[in-house]
Amino acid sequence: MNGFRPPLNLRVATPPTWAEAAIADPAALLSDHAHCEKKAALNALNLSQSFADTPRASVLLARLAEDELNHFRRVLEALQGFGWVLRPDQGNPYAQALHKLASKGLLDRLLIAALIEARSCERLWLLERAGTGHPDLGSALWLSFLLELERCEAGHALSYRSLAEERFGVLAESRLEWWLDREGEVILTLPWRSAVH
Ligand SMILES: [Fe+2]
Ligand SMILES: [Fe+2]
Numbered sequence: 001m002n003g004f005r006p007p008l009n010l011r012v013a014t015p016p017t018w019a020e021a022a023i024a025d026p027a028a029l030l031s032d033h034a035h036c037e038k039k040a041a042l043n044a045l046n047l048s049q050s051f052a053d054t055p056r057a058s059v060l061l062a063r064l065a066e067d068e069l070n071h072f073r074r075v076l077e078a079l080q081g082f083g084w085v086l087r088p089d090q091g092n093p094y095a096q097a098l099h100k101l102a103s104k105g106l107l108d109r110l111l112i113a114a115l116i117e118a119r120s121c122e123r124l125w126l127l128e129r130a131g132t133g134h135p136d137l138g139s140a141l142w143l144s145f146l147l148e149l150e151r152c153e154a155g156h157a158l159s160y161r162s163l164a165e166e167r168f169g170v171l172a173e174s175r176l177e178w179w180l181d182r183e184g185e186v187i188l189t190l191p192w193r194s195a196v197h
Pocket of ligand 2: 117
């Protein structure tokens with residue numbers, strides 16, 4: 001184990017050596033993360049269409065989309081601050097692999113979102129630790145931003161899980177157990193690259 005307690009009890013812990021591979025190309029890492037934050041904002045907005053009849057859930061998803069849009073802007077600003085250019089989106093093989101396994105519509109979309117947030121949280125925590133002493137990613141400003149992101153994504157993981165439980169009841173709990181096994185299998189098959197997943 002790497003010492004981190006993820007918000008959803010992920011089955012597989014990322015080895016701390018992963019972070020060394022991830023920060024090998026910091027501009028690629030930040031570019032990928034900017035694209036991820038943008039997709040997270042869009043995903044929250046898309047999911048809100050399924051909760052139009054539930055005001056509390058609609059507000060929660062709107063707030064979540066705002067958080068992600070704020071993260072997107074700040075990662076872009078960090079790229080600019082470091083003097084790096086946003087690179088093209090290479091896609092996210094982790095999210096793609098999870099979505100390929102989905103078969104239960106909205107329930108799976110919510111649980112996949114929860115898992116991606118939980119895994120992001122774990123990996124941001126590892127990046128925060130690995131960044132200390134790095135010429136660019138070791139700055140106090142960047143490390144405090146990572147800490148803020150990590151806490152925010154942990155809250156998002158719990159929000160998506162609670163949305164799934166409120167809409168689908170006990171089915172959400174058993175399906176999450178199934179998904180935790182699948183997520184553990186998927187994360188072990190993916191090669192490491194300069195990206196959060
Ligand atoms: Fe985010
Ligand atoms: Fe998030």
